[in-house]
Amino acid sequence: MLARRRFHREDITFSDETQYKTSRDSLLTGRDLFAASTDEGFILHGETPVVYNQSQEKDTRMVEKSESRVEPKVTPHNGITRVYQADNVTENPHEFIVKYKGRKYDIQNLLKKHPGGSRIMKPYKGLNVDEAMVTNSHSIAAFHLFEEFVQSNQEEYQEIERLVDWNAPLLSQVGSLGDRYWEWVNLPVNRPIRLFASNGLERLTVTPWYMVPAVWIPIIFFLLYRGCSIDLKGNFVDSIPQISFAISWGILLWTFLEYTLHRKLFHMKPPADSKIFITLHFLLHGLHHKAPFDEQRLVFPPVPAMLLAVVFYTAYEMVFPVAMMNFAAGGVAIGYLCYDMTHYYLHYGSPKAETYMYVMKRYHNYHHFSYHDEGFGISSRLWDYVFGTAITLRNLKKAIEW
Ligand code: HEM
Structure with a gap:
């Protein structure tokens, strides 16, 4: 069963018996990679993306891709680095999941509006953006806005947004914000x-x-x-x-x-x-x-x-x-x-x-x-x-x- 299963990262398809080298120099077969997969996809702890295919010549598609974009570096302490989607997992085309500080965010609705443009974010689908958010410096407002897209703890996330009732008309409420209004x-x-x-x-x-x-x-x-x-x-x-x-x-x-x-x-x-x-x-x-x-x-x-x-x-x-x-x-x-x-x-x-x-x-x-x-x-x-x-x-x- 496993031998017929293939999974991919963007346009790259990984197959079972082929060995792949990671940035930490460990060799993993497609089967190994797949064994670590979960129902939601494949989660590779502490490894940067697979960059080199051992059984073939250098996979230029992959190398070109990884060089031409800003990759988040591995931060070993943050655990999960990348999430690979398996072919047999139904990927929701209406979602664009990224991870930030261990939490999942669906930023599909942000892509078009992102002040830094949509193209720069596309390679991060399924990935951890801890580092990218810092290397491309972002304002406090940006981090606040980011919380709008969090998938888990939706109810608890922002103390300040609970100052008003978003399910009621705002005009009659804002006056009562007093010294919190400006913030x-x-x-x-x-x-x-x-x-x-x-x-x-x-x-x-x-x-x-x-x-x-x-x-x-x-x-x-x-x-x-x-x-x-x-x-x-x-x-x-x-x-x-x-x-x-x-x-x-x-x-x-x-x-x-x-x-x-x-x-x-x-x-x-x-x-x-x-x-x-x-x-x-x-x-x-x-x-x-x-x-x-x-x-x-x-x-x-x-x-x-x-x-x-x-x-x-x-x-x-x-x-x-x-x-x-x-x-x-x-x-x-x-x-x-x-x-x-x-x-x-x-x-x-x-x-x-x-x-x-x-x-x-x-x-x-x-x-x-x-x-x-x-x-x-x-x-x-x-x-x-x-x-x-x-x-x-x-x-x-x-x-x-x-
Ligand atoms: C996936 C990783 C991301 C990258 C590589 C990235 C990159 C960038 C870049 C290069 C700019 C600068 C635009 C300029 O100078 O004109 C920018 C601005 C901005 N980005 Fe991102 N971004 C990412 C994720 C996010 C996320 C998740 C949010 C969440 C809301 C966000 C919100 C903003 C905002 C509000 C700005 C305007 C400037 C600021 O307030 O800092 N970005 N981004």
């Missing part, structure tokens, strides 16, 4: 947020991304049209340089607003004894930091955005000459639209290495997980440099692939 809100989870018990109210608080262009593109055209027909009285062609200037000013002004609102308003720490301020902070921005993967709460809902826009529009009247005002307002609205779409893309897009968006996505990930008090620019880093809050991205050996 709680900056530790991300991989769950959607429920604010209200009422479905109707709840629906008002979520915004699919396409609502933003659907609402703001007509507003932009309206502002530009107003500028041409009222401010310039149809004298459009002669005024092109003036119009371009006003729109550019508007866009630049937006980048400044984006930075200032994000830094001074969205990241303003609410007083621990004020339930109202804590709740407002959570509503405005806290929920996005608590649940950064909640796609429905990523872009700014159009209704409060328009209320803010009305306030700003009144202010433009004081700042810009009448002939420029609507164009400048149009420029601000264009800047805002680009910002919100960029923000969505930074969370959900997969930009290629060396592109502007690739850098901005990494930059924004650092803001979310490691440096909450820096990296406030989303569409650009301009004002972070001006005000000394720029984040330096670390050099990576390999480009991230999301």
Whole structure:
């Protein structure tokens, strides 16, 4: 029976009578390896992966593979190093199990969202990531988020997440977190947020991304049209340089607003004894930091955005000459639209290495997980440099692939 059984690691199939050499120089036959298998797969204690096939020439596929990736080193005291899946074990395609500090985590749902990209994690399927988590240094937020995926002790794992009842609407609870709120809100989870018990109210608080262009593109055209027909009285062609200037000013002004609102308003720490301020902070921005993967709460809902826009529009009247005002307002609205779409893309897009968006996505990930008090620019880093809050991205050996 045994002779017909074969098992594999990724694309490598091990057969019974063939000898395999491990990194500790012990020779094991496929049969030995299989004898140590369990119903869940094969667990090899204290050995690094099989790298050399004795009965054949060097197995170049394997060697190439093991050299071209970052392998976790063996830490003998941590016992289990690798878990090999047997062919006859039904592998659940919806699971991606890794081990960390002796516990099992199913990170299938993290792969696409992982700020370090999905490709770098793929080789670790079934493996221990103790070392990988440290050599690729990870923030406290990353380790907290990791616990979201733990399979065992699900109920007990985080003292801090039990401060609220995740089965009840959160908005009425966060105010009571008091001095624990700031710590709680900056530790991300991989769950959607429920604010209200009422479905109707709840629906008002979520915004699919396409609502933003659907609402703001007509507003932009309206502002530009107003500028041409009222401010310039149809004298459009002669005024092109003036119009371009006003729109550019508007866009630049937006980048400044984006930075200032994000830094001074969205990241303003609410007083621990004020339930109202804590709740407002959570509503405005806290929920996005608590649940950064909640796609429905990523872009700014159009209704409060328009209320803010009305306030700003009144202010433009004081700042810009009448002939420029609507164009400048149009420029601000264009800047805002680009910002919100960029923000969505930074969370959900997969930009290629060396592109502007690739850098901005990494930059924004650092803001979310490691440096909450820096990296406030989303569409650009301009004002972070001006005000000394720029984040330096670390050099990576390999480009991230999301
Ligand atoms: C399998 C092993 C893993 C490897 C090799 C790995 C690798 C990386 C790398 C290279 C980065 C840096 C990205 C950059 O500089 O832009 C990164 C960032 C990050 N990773 Fe992982 N990662 C692993 C597992 C995990 C796991 C299990 C989590 C759990 C949540 C996680 C969460 C994060 C987070 C939140 C960041 C953003 C930066 C930070 O907060 O530290 N990673 N990872």
